[in-house]
Amino acid sequence: MPARFFDAPDQTVAQMLEGLARTRPLRVTAADSDVRAVVRRDLDPGKVAVVSGGGSGHEPAHAGLVGEGLLAAAVCGEFFASPTVEAVLGVVREVTGPGGCLLVVKNYTGDRLNFGLAAERARGEGLAVEVVVVADDVALPDNPQPRGLAGTVLVHKVAGHLAREGADLATVAARAREVATAVATLSLSLTSALLPGQDGERRTAELGLGIHNEPGAREIEPSGAADAVDLVLGPLLEVVDARHGSDVPLVALLNDTGGCSTQELAVLATDLLRSLGDRCRLLVGPAALMTSVDMRGFSVSLLPYDDDLAAALTSAVEPADWSAAHPVAGAETFSPRRSTEPDWGAGPRDEAVAAGLRAAMIALLEARDRLDDLDARVGDGDAGSTIAGGANAVLGALDDDRLSTGDRAGLARELAAVLEQRMGGSSGVVVSILLTAAAAAWDDAGADVADGLREGLSAVARHGDAEVGGRTMVDALAPAVDALGEGPDAAAQAARRGADGTAEVTTTGVGRSAYLREDVLRGVVDPGAEAVALALGAWADTLRAG
């Protein structure tokens, strides 16, 4: 079984371009062409065509960045292999009008020479072509031939922006060259990459990698995300500060080299912003822009901030793979308004209600072990304990005289608050939903006890999908509410019948019983329904005795 989602590796490049061409306003080279490239459909020949490319394996660079406001075309070699001179030249011919063409090339010998010869030959054919080379890697400070890394996409973006604005070739090339000269990049990975079709060991953490999976400048052992960011920023800022001064404000690009999760990128971005402090004015990404297949790593690119650069980097473009550039600011915070406590016991008292409620809670406390046992046969065995927690909390509130027993709506809201905070588990939330919705109904003058409880049951059905026949407390509650008009005894008896009936319910789609087999459920009363029957029974006894 393959470890990754590829088909025949030699088809991967063509496959990737096919999907792009079917979903974006692009043209793709025909299947029988030996060139792999995409070009925009809607090119304005009077404007500069910004063309990039190189080996594949760096997606979305470069084909994913072709579109309005960014690249005019991308010429794609096989994975990590430069496209041929003929391929580059063919695409240059395809996109170059009177506005001319800018080739953005990463500093690798193959790309330099092949794009370079294509440019010379295109000029020989009368086309206006400029070449800008990006060499942003600072992994080896004395290397006279730094590699082209993720900083390249910033050059694309600035050039694409100016081209769209109608700048002429000399202007676009000059500005692209400025950005290419200014940007510095350093990358770090936890694991090296594997090409499509490859299967083997991955190297471990390294600092200072290129984009072709070559070993990094040195092996490292970062202790976490923040440490990894600092390992990159140390040498990177040394170069940047030496070039531009240690107080120059910065644009930062946080690039995923292919294997980071969205969560890791978000953490890395925050660590980067914290480490750069006030110097970072604009953040591009975090996003996968220049990848090395699935290398689990990131690179940081830095260059001096100015308003023109920011405008060029933040303007909207068509390709979905370009990530937004975000101005950086301090976080604006808020504290959500907390719920106020109910106005405990603000309403009148009703001794009969208080007595009924107390009896009901005591009945639940006494049934604790039995309810736990019932639950253990069909669930995790804590129903009795959970319910007892709620019952104790209600008894405490009664003892403290905090309950408005003579005001239905007030009492319901007070009980909802007690149970939400103290009962635990999902049952506390379910009963709170019931009481909260009932209280809202009782606030309307017209709603009687049963009306309010029906509204509560309806809310439970809405949010908890608990309806009659589902082996839940609703199986006891619903018939009790319906029988309430005939008096408390009738209601308690209806609850008892409903609870007993749950022993025969063996298929259900909700709650603890939804995933159990029929033979496990048969004969077992639902502990929630049993609790309701017990509580109402005790309440009714009290009323009768009173």
Place this chain on the structure above:
Amino acid sequence: MPARFFDAPDQTVAQMLEGLARTRPLRVTAADSDVRAVVRRDLDPGKVAVVSGGGSGHEPAHAGLVGEGLLAAAVCGEFFASPTVEAVLGVVREVTGPGGCLLVVKNYTGDRLNFGLAAERARGEGLAVEVVVVADDVALPDNPQPRGLAGTVLVHKVAGHLAREGADLATVAARAREVATAVATLSLSLTSALLPGQDGERRTAELGLGIHNEPGAREIEPSGAADAVDLVLGPLLEVVDARHGSDVPLVALLNDTGGCSTQELAVLATDLLRSLGDRCRLLVGPAALMTSVDMRGFSVSLLPYDDDLAAALTSAVEPADWSAAHPVAGAETFSPRRSTEPDWGAGPRDEAVAAGLRAAMIALLEARDRLDDLDARVGDGDAGSTIAGGANAVLGALDDDRLSTGDRAGLARELAAVLEQRMGGSSGVVVSILLTAAAAAWDDAGADVADGLREGLSAVARHGDAEVGGRTMVDALAPAVDALGEGPDAAAQAARRGADGTAEVTTTGVGRSAYLREDVLRGVVDPGAEAVALALGAWADTLRAG
């Protein structure tokens, strides 16, 4: 050494939100709040606030989708854990104005109950709140409680679009409910996820997973990307066709569950488009929208296409994490115009030039082993063979009378074509660049032999960074060109001196020698420079003899 970029796992949620709040127009809950949430800064209280949330670990859902045209706020629990009722309620209070609030909730008991109770309590406080539950999973067709998966983000997008358009709460909720009811999703992974701080074995390939890393419905062994897509589409289309008919056109969402490389996503997208054929009218993604941390897998969501839906899904939004929705069409193809062959031998002949060229090529053939030996001491030992390949090709063209020996520019172009196609390696391209640029200069009437060659050298410097002192063929060529005014012998002698001088060049920044130690280079003549000296010497001998 950690395998992933995280810091303290219990800080991850707060860290992720901090970065968002510093780079987007959002407010984030204060550090001392026990609520983790982000809300838009620029809310219009008259419009519906679309709020989502749930456990974290699904980024960019939900916090990354907060912004203009999408969510008004996201309430974030810990990884895979529902936020509390108080957290949801606090955020609802924060964002709900006269326009009301729509809570989009995935169908998990914790989320259902906590968002549900928050909604009931918010209503009790006089706020207009509606809840829409998404239950798009079709992994277990008979499950009465399907899980909420990636289809949720389509509900967000449609609701966010309508809210921005000014639709009222009832309309937004109704349409969101329609989308939630219509969308069906199935997911597949090659590996399960690990939470921040977790370290252990990952499960292997499964079909029909939720988003909380629970085991899938069954283990599978896909043979590749296309097979994986078909494993998902089989059961998914069965459900979709049964619900909507087998000819209904579709919107598809291809969602990365967190661990796919951009290359795999591009391949999967193409496989998906191929398998769905004409039915797929709109593709959202491929993109990571609803992830399970770093699960290497994907999900496909399908729902019937209509123009209103397409308009809602394709409208631009502010959050960079939303991926574009792309109309699907057939690929438009092109075939780059191939270079025409040079008009071989169309120009006049010059017997002396032909004789000189022939002698030079023969000298290079004779020196093959010596040049290979020189190269073996500083490189990969094939310089002589590569150069011999070029020399043989030139001799063949001479024998076939295909060279315009009496026309400098024509001859240079013919030789450039021969060497580009037949010499191999980078040297063939370098010489072609030199000859192509020289030919272009010679096309200008004013350029003499030396002027043209200087233009050629300048192009080589531009594209290959090869300048005098770099241990390349330029070390022989450049002095020869400078001496050309004094005659061929002077030029040949200058080339010889230049070549011999390369033995003393021990630091260089270009070509094969750039990465070698000083003691390796000392005393070794550069094979490219030696070849130039040999060739010019033989040519000069011929001229003298002639």
